[in-house]
Structures are given as C-alpha cells and as structure tokens.
Amino acid sequence: MIIVKGGVTSAKGFSANGIKAGIKPSGRKDLALLYSEVPAVAAGAFTTNRCQASPVKISSFHLRAGTHQAIIVNSGNANCANGRTGEKDALVMAAAAAELLGLGSRMVLVASTGIIGRKLPIEKIIKAAPALAGGLSEKNGASFAETIMTTDTRKKEFAVKVKLGSAVVTIGGACKGVGMLYPELKTAKHATMLAFIATDASISKRMLEESLDEAIKDSFNMVSVDGDMSTNDSCFIMANALAGNNRIAGRGPAYRKFTDALRFMAQELAKMLAEDGEGATKLVEIEVRGAKSAIDARKVARKISTSNLLKCAIFGGDPNWGRIVAAAGASGVEFDINRTDVYLGPVKALSNGTIAKSFDKKKAAKFFKGKNVNIIVDLKSGKSSAKAWTCDFSKEYVAINSEYST
Amino acid sequence: MIIVKGGVTSAKGFSANGIKAGIKPSGRKDLALLYSEVPAVAAGAFTTNRCQASPVKISSFHLRAGTHQAIIVNSGNANCANGRTGEKDALVMAAAAAELLGLGSRMVLVASTGIIGRKLPIEKIIKAAPALAGGLSEKNGASFAETIMTTDTRKKEFAVKVKLGSAVVTIGGACKGVGMLYPELKTAKHATMLAFIATDASISKRMLEESLDEAIKDSFNMVSVDGDMSTNDSCFIMANALAGNNRIAGRGPAYRKFTDALRFMAQELAKMLAEDGEGATKLVEIEVRGAKSAIDARKVARKISTSNLLKCAIFGGDPNWGRIVAAAGASGVEFDINRTDVYLGPVKALSNGTIAKSFDKKKAAKFFKGKNVNIIVDLKSGKSSAKAWTCDFSKEYVAINSEYST
Numbered sequence: 001m002i003i004v005k006g007g008v009t010s011a012k013g014f015s016a017n018g019i020k021a022g023i024k025p026s027g028r029k030d031l032a033l034l035y036s037e038v039p040a041v042a043a044g045a046f047t048t049n050r051c052q053a054s055p056v057k058i059s060s061f062h063l064r065a066g067t068h069q070a071i072i073v074n075s076g077n078a079n080c081a082n083g084r085t086g087e088k089d090a091l092v093m094a095a096a097a098a099e100l101l102g103l104g105s106r107m108v109l110v111a112s113t114g115i116i117g118r119k120l121p122i123e124k125i126i127k128a129a130p131a132l133a134g135g136l137s138e139k140n141g142a143s144f145a146e147t148i149m150t151t152d153t154r155k156k157e158f159a160v161k162v163k164l165g166s167a168v169v170t171i172g173g174a175c176k177g178v179g180m181l182y183p184e185l186k187t188a189k190h191a192t193m194l195a196f197i198a199t200d201a202s203i204s205k206r207m208l209e210e211s212l213d214e215a216i217k218d219s220f221n222m223v224s225v226d227g228d229m230s231t232n233d234s235c236f237i238m239a240n241a242l243a244g245n246n247r248i249a250g251r252g253p254a255y256r257k258f259t260d261a262l263r264f265m266a267q268e269l270a271k272m273l274a275e276d277g278e279g280a281t282k283l284v285e286i287e288v289r290g291a292k293s294a295i296d297a298r299k300v301a302r303k304i305s306t307s308n309l310l311k312c313a314i315f316g317g318d319p320n321w322g323r324i325v326a327a328a329g330a331s332g333v334e335f336d337i338n339r340t341d342v343y344l345g346p347v348k349a350l351s352n353g354t355i356a357k358s359f360d361k362k363k364a365a366k367f368f369k370g371k372n373v374n375i376i377v378d379l380k381s382g383k384s385s386a387k388a389w390t391c392d393f394s395k396e397y398v399a400i401n402s403e404y405s406t
Numbered sequence: 407m408i409i410v411k412g413g414v415t416s417a418k419g420f421s422a423n424g425i426k427a428g429i430k431p432s433g434r435k436d437l438a439l440l441y442s443e444v445p446a447v448a449a450g451a452f453t454t455n456r457c458q459a460s461p462v463k464i465s466s467f468h469l470r471a472g473t474h475q476a477i478i479v480n481s482g483n484a485n486c487a488n489g490r491t492g493e494k495d496a497l498v499m500a501a502a503a504a505e506l507l508g509l510g511s512r513m514v515l516v517a518s519t520g521i522i523g524r525k526l527p528i529e530k531i532i533k534a535a536p537a538l539a540g541g542l543s544e545k546n547g548a549s550f551a552e553t554i555m556t557t558d559t560r561k562k563e564f565a566v567k568v569k570l571g572s573a574v575v576t577i578g579g580a581c582k583g584v585g586m587l588y589p590e591l592k593t594a595k596h597a598t599m600l601a602f603i604a605t606d607a608s609i610s611k612r613m614l615e616e617s618l619d620e621a622i623k624d625s626f627n628m629v630s631v632d633g634d635m636s637t638n639d640s641c642f643i644m645a646n647a648l649a650g651n652n653r654i655a656g657r658g659p660a661y662r663k664f665t666d667a668l669r670f671m672a673q674e675l676a677k678m679l680a681e682d683g684e685g686a687t688k689l690v691e692i693e694v695r696g697a698k699s700a701i702d703a704r705k706v707a708r709k710i711s712t713s714n715l716l717k718c719a720i721f722g723g724d725p726n727w728g729r730i731v732a733a734a735g736a737s738g739v740e741f742d743i744n745r746t747d748v749y750l751g752p753v754k755a756l757s758n759g760t761i762a763k764s765f766d767k768k769k770a771a772k773f774f775k776g777k778n779v780n781i782i783v784d785l786k787s788g789k790s791s792a793k794a795w796t797c798d799f800s801k802e803y804v805a806i807n808s809e810y811s812t
Contacts, residue, residue, distance in 0.1 A: 116728025322522025402722025
C-alpha cells in the first residue's frame, strides 16, 4: 500500500464539484456532488442518534437499491428536526441531482451538515443544481472537500493505492467535522461527521458493507471532539469496479488487503478530524493495551478520550495523570488497577497502580506541552489493544460554541 | 416537613469539627470529623468507578459492622492510586479517630477528596487528630462543611425537620464537589462528591440503606458538572435514634415520609453542587416528562445535562435548542422525536419534532441569559418524569482545570 496525494476523485471514474448555493450566511461554498461515471456498489454507516436528520433517513432508504452513482451534500444546514418537510426536501435534493445526471432517484445518496432546526432552503439547491452537475470534474476533489466544511479550519482528504493481484486499486476520501463529534456509526442500517470514500475496487455490495464496518470500528468510531453525538453523522463508500481486480466476493486475502487499506485511510481521516477539532491546539492519541478483548480496549480508550478534565489538563500542559486513571475506571470495563501502567509519551507515570518511582513531572509536563500527545494505558490483563483520538479542550472551544446559532 | 437552618449537627446528638492539618498547600482547613454521641446505624453509597480510592474500599468494609459513631474526612488529597500504602493509610486514619473517641476501628468511616496519585500525609493527620477530636461541638457543623471543600467556592449544607408520629425527626447534611462530578453511586456496595447526612431518626440499618438508595437516584445521581466520574465519590448517612420516633423497620407511611424528606434534602444539596460547579455562572435544570419509565426519563435528562455543546450555548445565552434534541437522541432511549416538545423556560421551541410556530428567539435568548435556566423535554409517550441538574460550561472551567496539579 502506498499513500498518494488526492481525495474523492483519485479512484478511476469519479468526478466531483463544489459550488456556492447561498445556504451558508458566510457566502462560502455549500453544495457538493460526487459522481461515478459507471454504476457502483455503495455502503453507508449512519448515526445511531434517535433523532436522525432527514437526509440520513433518505440515504438509508436509498441504499437498499443495488447500485448508486452519486452523492449530493450540503453544508450550512443539517435538515434535522424539520419533520415531514425535511424528508420531502431531502428526497427532492436527491431527485434534482438524479434528473440532471439521468439516474434513478434511488441511485443518489444525500447528506447535510450545519445547524439543526432550520428549514432547508431547497429552492436554492434546485436553482444551483445545474451548475453543480455541469462542473463535475476529476480535478474538483479538493473543491468537494472544501465545500462540505462547516466550522472546520481546513479541508480533509486522503488517498491510498493498494495492489490486488495484478490490478492497482485506489481508495480516496474526504471528510469534515470538528464539533458535535462523537460518532457511533452503524453500517447499512443506520456521525456531524461526514465522510465520503470512493474506490475503483471491484467488490460485492455485501463485502463492501462488511469492509466498511470493520474499518469504521477502529477509525471514525474512535474519534471524539466533544462527546456530543450528532444527528447527521454519515459515512459513505462507493466502489465502481473500474480498477479491474478480481471481484472481491468473500473473506479472502484480497478482502483483507482492501480492508486494511480502507482502515488505514479511515484512521488518517479520523486523526485529521480530531486535530482540527473546535478550538483544538493538539492532537491526542490514547492507546489501550493488554485488554481482555478488543471491545474492552475500545471502551477504555474512548472513555479516556472524552474526559473533559484530561482534555483541559492537556490544553494547559499539566501532566495530571490521575484523570486518566479516573476516566479508565469510569469506562465500565473490569480491570485490575493494581496491575495497570500509564505512560505519558516516553514518561512512565503509573506502575502497577501507583506512581512510578521514575516519574519525572517536569519531563512529563514538557511532553504534555507539545503538539502531539500520546498516552498509553497498559491494563496487562490480555492481548487486545485499541487507539482513540481526540484533541485538547481550550477556552476557544467554549468561545466557538457559546455563540454558534446567534 | 420544614426547612431549618443548619447542617450535619442539626440532628440531636451529633457534633463535628474541622481544622488545619497541613494537607492543603493553601494552608486552609483540611481535616474534619463528624461524631454521634450514641451508636448509630449507617449506610453508604460509593462511586462505581473501577479505580476506587482507598478510603472508599475501607469504608465499604467498615459498613459491614452493625453500628457506627464517627466519620473522619480529609480534603486536599484523594488517597487514590496509592496501592496498599493507600489502604493502610485509610485504615490508620480511621483507627486514629477511633482511639481518641474510645470506639472500635470499624465504627469509624473514612473519606478523602483532592488530587489523585499523591501519598496521603498520614503523619500530619495523626498529629492533628487529638485537636480535631478535642474540638468536637454541635456548633461546628459549618466548620465541617467548610473543611471538606476543595475547588468549591462556598460551603454546602441543608437541614429539614419532619414529624413522624409525635416525634420530630431532623435530617441535616453537608456536601462538597464542583468538578470531576458525575456521580454514579451504589448503596451499601460500593462520587469526588462527598455528602454526609446525619439524622436522629430511629430506623433499621436495612431500611436506612433502602431509603438512601431511593433518595440518591433522584438527587446526587442526577447532578453533573463535567461528566467525569470520580474515584472517591461517597455519600454517608448516620441515624442515631435520639428523636425517639417509633423505629422504622419496614415500608410503611413513616418510611415514606422520612424518605421523601431525605430525597428533598439530597436534591437541594445536589443543586448546590451544580450551582457551584467549576467555572459555573448558572444553574441549569433539565426536566424530562412523558417518558415510558423513570429509568428512561433519568437517562434522557442526564444525557442532556452532560452535553458540552448545550452547556457552552447556555454560557453564551444562545438558545440553540437543536443541541437538546441531539443529546436526547444520543441517550440510547427509544422515543418518537415527531411527538417531542421542548421548552426553554417559558418559551416553546420544539412542537412535535419541528420548530414551534410561536418560537421567539429573542425571548428565548433573554431567558438563556438569566441565572437560572430550566429546560423541559416532553416525550409525550408515557407518564414518567425526572430532573437532572448541571451548570453552564465557561472558559473559566477550562482555566481552572488546565493548571490544577501544577
């Protein structure tokens, strides 16, 4: 596997566009389209929030179709808590793209991100759709990534190439989301994280769903900015088979290689989300080792990643490791604190449940003041591990979120 | 039931004291004692954190004894993550009080609050103990409440009197805790919330445990400052029978009256905790109505109370009600958003899942800018309700917690 420059249009046959439709009060780009020139199989993973936004419901429904060719996305409005009008608007939004592209409505998926509880300005979307579809180009991947941003400070895209047999498969993606970010995605059933992945791999719809499910467990579902689960979180993948590899239809070596590449890419995108979290000054990685199961490892890592107290301490460069211990203990996972070790980067803080004799607070404080903070918690009671990503908690986060809707 | 001025020494036969033992670097009072002149039955509820502090373990063990007469408490040090030394120190702390009071060791309960991972300065405690016990007085309830404070800005105490038959029973209490505050207490088995309640009611140990269990469900277990569960949370109650009421030994009217009074008092103390939350400028009450069960109502109310986004919006006086909907949906409770109503104080924001026609954003913003913010979420799918309490999320919270240990 190699990392290549690019994003949603890196894989063969994909084009994209992003334009200004007048949805955002700022006047920035807010309407985006991703298109595959041939029918693709698609999978989606959506928020498990009980209050799902209308586009989430419509995309879940549309995914029951066998093939898909486009995804239309707006930023600046979540189209959530808009009742039946919201659902109708999401359907109309998909239909507008479908008509211009000569596709059946259900071959188009739809996503929204922005403020909750305001009616989607569907007439603006309909008006802008012809220019949106008209400007589709394989050169506009970056424009797509830019258009889906809300409070993001930079666009997030990534691409890899992996060899399957004699064929070279490309997987490219883009994502957004820096607040109300604590995805708990479930595939094919039902984060405001939005992620769009496009690949030219040949793979069955069922195996694509399974591959996405595996990949998100260790990537998007392990990232948190504020612990607030969104109503709109969605992750989409389209696979159009243009790479010409032997079709992946079961759990063989090719499936494994593809899934490993997809997971790697999704993890890199997830880290970009955490690093650009609202008010963030640091990227924080929590690694839990020695857990009895992967589920336990993920639970402990994720609980630590959502500790407001720890995140404030990291903002201040204060190596207050007691907050790591308290958060781990609050995870609901059974482990023996008297066997547990904690490392703040290169500095061992806790050894078998008590402060490490070698603990050097000044060294730890220096490490905590850096741009990248990694914390390792070794439960020493099993062989499973997991990583979670978050950012520090700054005064700027409070500033951003105390005046968002006004 | 009437509210009276007072605290832990309001009930007959209780005395208390609080002194400076040199544990806090600030030099403030940090060692407290509560004493009943006659043997009392006691119950305790402790954190469900997997990493329990040493005093929690020792108090759980001591509670197996039939009667108790004293509780010794230090602030400034959590005595947590100190391994076997920590447990030995907690035992020695209880024993020091026991010896001076002429009691068996197990008749003394013990609690600590402060920073995690530093050895308890037990020699300072032993040295200060004679002065602590020597100064016991029924006039020192307020001193007790002051001594247990850490980052609290004010002492928290409350007392009520309730008539049981011809006897007047007094219930008085004190508590502390303004950060790392998200208690999940379990009685008799196992918050850094500390709460101490003293009553002169005559009640069996078993019924006292049940009464405490009922009371905390709707009080301490419904308060959150930051969602971070502590390693030290503890709630104690002692009942010394000096009021002379007919002994409560079953679930009759007297039990009900006593428990209602205890719950009311615990709720008032819980509100004081939220109102004095680290960096707090407002007290926030979340009421969930129309839930299918009390458990559902509590889950939804508590999830909303921990939304960082909502708490930031309340700090800024921004009536961003979409964040209430998103948090309710993330609670894991099944409900129909299309039947749900949301009120921001007197202003209806959501009506059957969509924005209320009468919604007046300016009026809502004015309400959100006040000192007391109450939010009502009516799920309209059942008859159960619950209240949760929290505070707003300010830049000051980040400031306090970014430099706590340094």
